Amino acid sequence: MPQNTSPLPTPHSGYHWNRIPRRFFEGWYYRVTLPEIGQTFAFMYSIEDPQGGQPTSGGVAQILGIDDEYLCRTFPDPNRFWAAPDRLALGHWRQSGKPQLLDPQAFDRTISEGYQATETWHQGRLKEPNGNFAEWQYAIAPVYGWGDRQSTAGLLSSLQIFEPGWQILMAHGHATGYINWNDKNYEFVNAPAYSEKNWGGAFPSKWFWLNCNAFDNEPDLALTAGGGRRGVLWWTESVAMVGIHYRGQFYEFVPWNAEVNWVIRPWGYWRMDARNRQYRVTVTGTTDLPGTPLRAPTIDGMQFVCRDTMRGNVTVELWDQAERLIVRATSDLCGLETGGAPWDETWASGCGLNF
Known part of the structure; x- marks a missing residue:
């Protein structure tokens, strides 16, 4: 059966660094669609080796904006980064002083470059030396977390068995505020928002x-799907999942309850087919756009190892076990990404149970 959903906070919302000196990163992703x-x-925000003193220590803030344009700023001092261990709250800026969550007006008045973000608020400003500029402030009203407040990667997310951990924090929400992109202001009310x-x-x-x-014509539908080759203890495995929130229900296709198959080209075409005992889903993504290279954490620090577009085409088709169509929906505002190598x-490939 599909699972009931709740807007309450998801697991793993807090900061995971346990202060043990080892190679470590944590990254956050907030998105607003207009x-x-x-x-x-x-x-996209990240902190690496927050204990400091390492070549990779520090933070990065990246934005993919209008027409997939890219803006990036580094924050080399990890001591000016902060994050709450028990809830979704983080920030990083250049100013000295105690890093902490500020009143929005105080942030606006005192922080010349940086960001702060929680489950319900997101603001910041960045400026590249070439003059490219972004400033944003918006409130967030969560609609769907992830299932009934569950881990995206199941029980294993709670154990340091595989890396990295991955958690969708908010599969769907509404954002109200503004984003200024290179001196053009975009105001919005109840715009679709997402975070992971x-x-x-x-x-x-x-x-x-x-x-x-x-x-298109389905305002209460949210899709997140993906897969990768990850480390598990001393071996690697290929895994993938599809998660759909639709009209108050959660449809989950993960390796421990479903069969998941995929065909992904290096760029331009994404196809996933998954089934469990109750449902079947097909997701197809395409793009003719070139995509934008983005930085992602690697063993050697942040590197241009992935490519994204936020203007991809997608079709989602979901059926029940009697092959009755539950929903068929399309969009030309899908985020599409490939990363790593080769x-x-x-x-x-495929993974999971056989049906």
């Missing part, structure tokens, strides 16, 4: 991702 203009803003995070001591060697909650040929 369907009326066909654009999306994706904000990952953490650990390693990144998958190869991965793919699809995400959309701005479907991507010199199509990746066709």
Whole structure:
């Protein structure tokens, strides 16, 4: 049966660093989509080796903005990063002083460059030396967390067995506020919003991702799907999942309850088919756009090892066990990504149970 959903906080919302000196990163992803203009803003924050003193120590803030344009700033001092261990709250800036959550007006008045984010608020400003600039402030009203407040990767997310951990924090929500992108202001009310995070001591060697909650004529539909080759203790495995929130229900296809298959080209085509005992889903993503290279954590620090577009095409089709169509929906505002290596040929594989 589909699972009831709840807007309450998801697991793993807090900061995972346990202060043990080892290779470590944590990353957060916030996104707002503006369907009326066909654009999306994706904000990516990361902290690496927060104990300091390492070549990789420090933070990075990246934004994928209008027409997949890219803005990036580094924050080399990890001591000016903060995050709450028990809830979703984080920030990083250049100013001296105690890093902590500030009143929005105080942040606006005193922080010349940086960001702060929680489950219900997100603001910041960044400026590159070439003059590219972004400033944003918006409130977030969560609609769907992830299932009934569950871990995206199941029980294993709670144990340091595989790396990295991955958690969808908010599969769907509504954002109200503004984003100024290179001196053009975009105001929005109840725009589709999304957030996720990952953490650990390693990144998958190869991965793919699809995400959309701005479907044509289906305002209560949210898709997150992806897969990768990850480390588990002393071996590696290829895993993938599809998660759909639709009209108050959660449809989950993961290796321990479903069969998941995928065919992913190095760029331009994503196809996933999954089934469990009650449902079947097909997800197809395509793009003719070139995508934008983004930085992601590697053993050697942040490197351009993935490619994204926020303007991909996607079709989702979900059936029940009697082959009755539950929903068929399309969008041209889907986030599509491939990352890692090698991507010199199509990746066709599968995982999970056999039905």
